[in-house]
Amino acid sequence: MKLAVLDSAELSARLRGPGLVLRTGPVWLRITSQLDSVAAALASLYAEQETLLAGQAQPFCDFDVRVDAVSGPRRWLRPQAQFLFDALKPFKPMALPHASAMLEWGLNWCVSSHCHQYIIIHAAVVERGGRAMVLPAPPGSGKSTLCAGLVNRGWRLLSDELTLIDPLSGELVPLARPVSLKNKSIEVIQAFAPEARFGPLTRDTVKGTVSHMRPPATSVQRDTERARLGWVVFPRYRADSAIKPMPLARGEALMALVDNAFNYHLHGRQGFDTLCDGVAAADCLRFEYSDLEQACAYFTALADAQEPLR
């Protein structure tokens, strides 16, 4: 059952009571919160994700998390929110208006710190024709903007932040959660895809103003469908630049993936072989752009020029 089926009263009751259980990609979450802002953000951003019918047997939940206001004098003086994972507090509290963004960041941390059955790379990943395009890049490079642009032009979102690679098969595993956009990127995507749905604007975070875009419904519906690595692209937004694809040697691309991995070292020889096999079969490039529509058209033409894998 989709989360959108729950009315706001039922959603709040679950969040305030036993917890809202939902699945995103390969992980099940149980989320509790007394905060209306968290309920509203979940209703908006996770509308397409699977949740449980009332009374349905609960699966094992990989992550049991909670976001709530800090109690005590903090209720009155610059109120704060706290993220809890299995009752542990992995982060310092943040300003209360940042609660829903904190939940997203906390969930990223949960996956990147615990899902070691996968090789996890800090990169966006999208798919078309069965081939995945991995977009590793530092903050400010336009990675999430390009990712959001592509998924609003027919590509499937696998993740905007965490690329999960099955070390045994080399397949990329979807984790179609909300896409995090910052500052000017928010307006860029709102203008680029007026139909896209956004969560609340969270201002004055360490990253500036942040808003999350709801993953496209089709991406969530296909979030058990894996993909093969087709491209490794290192994007860079550069004002007034024409699109500029520059071939990148595969050895360098592999080293950059290793540098962006959270847990490559845990996978030993298997991780090395899996990444080498994947990159050997992929096209690798650096890519400069300023016009998002042109960039999306370039990659779509690139993907559509190849035979679909499935």
Place this chain on the structure above:
Amino acid sequence: MTEALAAQPLQWRLQAGSPLCFRQLDDQFLVFNAASGDTHLLSASGHELLQFLSEQEARAWSAPALAQALLGESEDADFCLSLEHSLRYFEQLGLLVPVLP
């Protein structure tokens, strides 16, 4: 005795029990060090050198001995110096360990 030791060329050998795995992607070479879990991008000459060392019996090598084995002569001072730099670099990467003469 100390002077005699100082006159001996430095030697290196592969880390014991750390098999190296090599892969070529296009014209670039990579090595995975199972002992450290680290992966390194190698130049073609660096790859050739490490590949040679990993194919030999476990033994220590000085730069002149390597020059002799690779080129059949050990008198080329520039080549020996270049080999020594490479061996020192591999030591920094944890791929080789120095051996006391």
